[in-house]
Amino acid sequence: MSQASRKSESSAEPAVRVDKWLWAARFFKTRSLASTAVKGGKIEINGHKAKPSGSVRAGHQLRVTKGEVVFEIEVVDVSDKRGPASQAEALYVETEASRERRTERAAERRAARISMPRPTARPDKKQRRELRRFKHGD
Structure with missing residues (x-):
């Protein structure tokens, strides 16, 4: 394959750095994050770990892990400019299986939070010292 044909292929399909695209699609608040x-x-492109300088094109499959939440998405469009949320949502389509898993996990976390005992009051000075000793092993 000659360089001329490679250049024509890359110009036909625009590509954006993966960190810029994630920022533009509002998965992260800043580009550095x-x-x-x-x-x-935490980011996979078509099943392979990504590099910040890696490219994203329309049609790529991404797996984005943010804390306990995992998004499996398909890139529909590319952009390196951060716009309104409605524009950011148009850049990707989340798979149905991913959406279902996220809602199930959210329900599990909600149920766990409800069943967890909550303290009735803030700890007093003695209890804070005991907690500090317990946590730090002093």
């Missing part, structure tokens, strides 16, 4: 997530192995 997106870049850190990519470096930390």
Whole structure:
């Protein structure tokens, strides 16, 4: 394959850096947070770990892990500019299975939070010292 044909292929399908795209699609509040997530192995493109300088094109499958939440999405459009949320939602389509898993996990977390005992009052000075000793092993 010659360089001329490679250039024509890449110009036909626009590509954007993955960290820029994640920021533009509003998965992360800042580009540096997106870049850190990519470096930390939280982003996969077509089943492979991504690099911050890696490219995203329309049709790519992404797996984005944010804390306990996992998004499996397909890139519909690319953009390196952050716009309104409605524009950001148009950049990707989340798979139905991913959406179902997220709602199930959210319901599980809600149920766990409800069943967890809550303290009736804030700890007093003695209890705070005991907690500090327990946590830090002093």
